[in-house]
Amino acid sequence: QKEVEQDPGPLSVPEGAIVSLNCTYSNSAFQYFMWYRQYSRKGPELLMYTYSSGNKEDGRFTAQVDKSSKYISLFIRDSQPSDSATYLCAMSDLTTSGTYKYIFGTGTRLKVLA
Amino acid sequence: DVKVTQSSRYLVKRTGEKVFLECVQDMDHENMFWYRQDPGLGLRLIYFSYDVKMKEKGDIPEGYSVSREKKERFSLILESASTNQTSMYLCASSLAGSYTGELFFGEGSRLTVL
Numbered sequence: 001q002k003e004v005e006q007d008p009g010p011l012s013v014p015e016g017a018i019v020s021l022n023c024t025y026s027n028s029a030f031q032y033f034m035w036y037r038q039y040s041r042k043g044p045e046l047l048m049y050t051y052s053s054g055n056k057e058d059g060r061f062t063a064q065v066d067k068s069s070k071y072i073s074l075f076i077r078d079s080q081p082s083d084s085a086t087y088l089c090a091m092s093d094l095t096t097s098g099t100y101k102y103i104f105g106t107g108t109r110l111k112v113l114a
Numbered sequence: 115d116v117k118v119t120q121s122s123r124y125l126v127k128r129t130g131e132k133v134f135l136e137c138v139q140d141m142d143h144e145n146m147f148w149y150r151q152d153p154g155l156g157l158r159l160i161y162f163s164y165d166v167k168m169k170e171k172g173d174i175p176e177g178y179s180v181s182r183e184k185k186e187r188f189s190l191i192l193e194s195a196s197t198n199q200t201s202m203y204l205c206a207s208s209l210a211g212s213y214t215g216e217l218f219f220g221e222g223s224r225l226t227v228l
Contacts, residue, residue, distance in 0.1 A: 088157065104157040
């Protein structure tokens with residue numbers, strides 16, 4: 001079983017739709033939870049991070065963490081064609097050297113249709 | 115503007131060749147990472163380094179080695195390239211003790227081994 005599971009999609013939605021992207025994880029030691037966005041032929045870039053269970057909003061984006069269920073979500077409101085990208089969840093794992101390493105999901109490819 | 119630069123965007127090598135992938139960051143970050151990204155498997159950590167000359171194995175280190183002689187530079191070495199190492203390789207960096215999970219990625223090096 002993978003430590004982080006994410007539906008690869010692809011997910012196609014019409015412009016203006018609410019998008020829900022999800023990940024589940026198995027390691028209860030994961031402390032921080034991130035969402036990255038990756039455009040085609042580019043490296044991923046950090047969209048949002050959260051620490052505790054609950055919601056965090058940033059503009060049209062809301063990240064949700066439920067540590068008891070080991071489930072995280074990213075919601076995109078009023079989706080735009082420019083949101084078309086691959087979205088990767090990631091979780092931090094503290095190593096014996098005291099460095100955080102990051103475990104990524106497989107990514108969900110999203111296409112927002114104009 | 116912060117930057118992680120990977121020396122080659124596209125490489126084609128023959129089986130058995132030694133391959134060097136170079137990564138340079140200009141942000142004075144302590145941590146540097148090498149990931150490979152494959153369809154359906156997401157980003158998998160190969161090696162990371164938390165200081166000059168220090169390194170730790172990630173999840174898939176077999177067939178790879180790394181070198182970090184200077185803080186800004188982290189090299190990935192394939193001693194004897196094989197076809198199953200055909201992949202997109204992504205370098206990233208982060209600040210020591212960064213809890214936000216902000217990894218800064220390069221644009222990737224697409225390696226094809228024939």
